[in-house]
Amino acid sequence: MAATVLYMSMSLDGFIAGPNERPDNGLGDGGLRLHEWVLTEPRDPDSGVPGRPAGVNGEVYDEMMATGAVLAGRGTFEPAGGWGGDHHGGVPIFILSRSGPPAQAAAWPLVTFLDDLGTAVVRAKEAAGERDVLVHGAGIAQMALAAGLLDEIQIHLVPVLFGQGRRLFDHLDATQVELEPIRVVEAPGVTHLRYRVGR
Amino acid sequence: MAATVLYMSMSLDGFIAGPNERPDNGLGDGGLRLHEWVLTEPRDPDSGVPGRPAGVNGEVYDEMMATGAVLAGRGTFEPAGGWGGDHHGGVPIFILSRSGPPAQAAAWPLVTFLDDLGTAVVRAKEAAGERDVLVHGAGIAQMALAAGLLDEIQIHLVPVLFGQGRRLFDHLDATQVELEPIRVVEAPGVTHLRYRVGR
Numbered sequence: 001m002a003a004t005v006l007y008m009s010m011s012l013d014g015f016i017a018g019p020n021e022r023p024d025n026g027l028g029d030g031g032l033r034l035h036e037w038v039l040t041e042p043r044d045p046d047s048g049v050p051g052r053p054a055g056v057n058g059e060v061y062d063e064m065m066a067t068g069a070v071l072a073g074r075g076t077f078e079p080a081g082g083w084g085g086d087h088h089g090g091v092p093i094f095i096l097s098r099s100g101p102p103a104q105a106a107a108w109p110l111v112t113f114l115d116d117l118g119t120a121v122v123r124a125k126e127a128a129g130e131r132d133v134l135v136h137g138a139g140i141a142q143m144a145l146a147a148g149l150l151d152e153i154q155i156h157l158v159p160v161l162f163g164q165g166r167r168l169f170d171h172l173d174a175t176q177v178e179l180e181p182i183r184v185v186e187a188p189g190v191t192h193l194r195y196r197v198g199r
Numbered sequence: 200m201a202a203t204v205l206y207m208s209m210s211l212d213g214f215i216a217g218p219n220e221r222p223d224n225g226l227g228d229g230g231l232r233l234h235e236w237v238l239t240e241p242r243d244p245d246s247g248v249p250g251r252p253a254g255v256n257g258e259v260y261d262e263m264m265a266t267g268a269v270l271a272g273r274g275t276f277e278p279a280g281g282w283g284g285d286h287h288g289g290v291p292i293f294i295l296s297r298s299g300p301p302a303q304a305a306a307w308p309l310v311t312f313l314d315d316l317g318t319a320v321v322r323a324k325e326a327a328g329e330r331d332v333l334v335h336g337a338g339i340a341q342m343a344l345a346a347g348l349l350d351e352i353q354i355h356l357v358p359v360l361f362g363q364g365r366r367l368f369d370h371l372d373a374t375q376v377e378l379e380p381i382r383v384v385e386a387p388g389v390t391h392l393r394y395r396v397g398r
Contacts, residue, residue, distance in 0.1 A: 012354070012378060012394070013368030014213040030375050145360070155211070159380045159394055161344070164373035169212030174363035176229050179211060181358050184385045191383055191392065195211070195358055 002128040003151035004071065004121060004144065006135040007064050008168055009034040009190070010155050015165035016138050026079025028165050034158050037190035056187040060156070065089065068131030069124040071096075076137030078102070086110055087134075092127040094120045096140060121149045138168050145172060150197050153179065157191045201327040202350035203270065203320060203343060205334040206263050207367055208233040208389070209354050214364035215337050225278025227364050233357050236389035255386040259355070264288065267330030268323040270295075275336030276310075277301070285309055286333075291326040293319045295339060320348045337367050344371060349396050352378065356390045 010016050011034060018028030032039070038053055038061060052058050052065075070087045074097040077083075085108030087093055093111045101113040114120040121144070124133040132152075135144060144150040155168075178198035185192040209215050210233060217227030231238070237252055237260060251257050251264075269292040276282075276294045284307030286292055292310045300312040313319040320343070323332045331351075334343060343349040354367075377397035384391040 012352075012392075013371070014366075018375075019373045029373070033375060153211075157392075159378035161368060161371065161376040161378065162373070163368075163371035163375070167213075169360060169362075172212070172360065172362035174218045174228065174361070176217075176232060176362070177360040179358035179360065181385075181390070184383060184390055186380075186383045191380070193211075193356075193390065 002125040004133045005152040011162045013161045015162035016168045017166040019164040067134035068128030069133045071124045072136045073140040094124045153195045155193045201324040203332045204351040206353045210361045212360045214361035215367045216365040218363040266333035267327030268332045270323045271335045272339040293323045352394045354392045
């Protein structure tokens with residue numbers, strides 16, 4: 001059975017984007033810092049996806065790329081240019097959107113727009129089959145946590161303080177949610193923390 | 200030369216206390232959850248300090264107890280009852296306070312109240328000698344970070360989401376501060392992350 005797994009790069013102080021996010025500044029000021037563990041390694045220009053880093057980071061990257069569907073919100077999808085219609089490996093992409101599909105989406109057969117999170121999770125899990133569902137974005141993470149629809153959390157914890165920006169964990173109720181540590185992996189420039197979400 | 204080292208237990212979503220902090224609820228609602236890695240282990244009633252946990256957690260605990268001075272703010276000192284005037288091992292305690300010493304402090308010769316952070320850091324480092332200075336509390340951590348007076352950060356990362364409460368990293372400027380990872384230690388119920396603060 002597919003699990004919904006949040007993959008996010010986060011600063012030690014909890015930010016996943018810098019300040020001043022705009023459509024042309026999707027990661028916010030300095031936000032690229034959080035992705036250096038992927039992006040500063042050599043990239044394969046023919047792969048069609050951001051380059052696979054070497055070593056342990058590559059193994060975690062491979063897990064992300066082995067997911068069988070993508071679930072995100074429109075606030076993640078649009079600044080990323082819709083990943084050109086293919087996030088990785090041609091897997092189906094489910095985008096939560098209250099306002100229906102944007103015009104360019106007609107050219108992207110892998111992308112489905114849905115206005116209900118529960119339906120989106122069911123559809124993504126069906127599409128992923130035996131594989132996991134890659135969940136991406138702070139907004140959908142918060143909604144999925146609140147709805148009890150997030151199964152696992154994979155944080156790429158980056159040794160930097162941002163001070164300001166967009167927090168991953170925000171706008172949640174004062175309800176303690178226990179996490180079960182699955183794995184801690186120290187890697188160059190990042191610590192990968194994986195948890196199962198308690199119910 | 201002594202280093203100022205922040206020791207704080209923090210939830211994955213960045214909280215070091217639960218909501219509704221009050222003098223009689225110093226850790227906030229449910230805040231004790233963050234200290235279970237220390238407190239659920241057997242305690243030595245004769246030690247005069249909270250009990251030393253077993254195994255790897257005990258080793259990290261020993262490092263904290265080996266510090267040669269304590270630096271905290273009054274917002275940490277008072278809800279903790281001033282640690283009875285002795286945080287650990289009779290080391291000097293420096294409390295940042297704009298309003299002077301409270302009445303009961305006259306009975307606590309280890310405790311010095313100062314109204315300037317820079318002075319407090321200098322005094323604490325002098326007192327600690329070759330040992331480190333234990334820095335404790337969110338308010339003083341934020342002030343020391345902003346002033347460039349924090350040398351290291353030791354986070355005891357607890358696998359729980361709080362949702363609401365007091366954040367450790369808050370009210371900081373939008374200035375990226377690089378951290379140098381020193382050590383990641385997986386331990387029962389907690390992951391210890393130690394960093395050197397970049398300048």
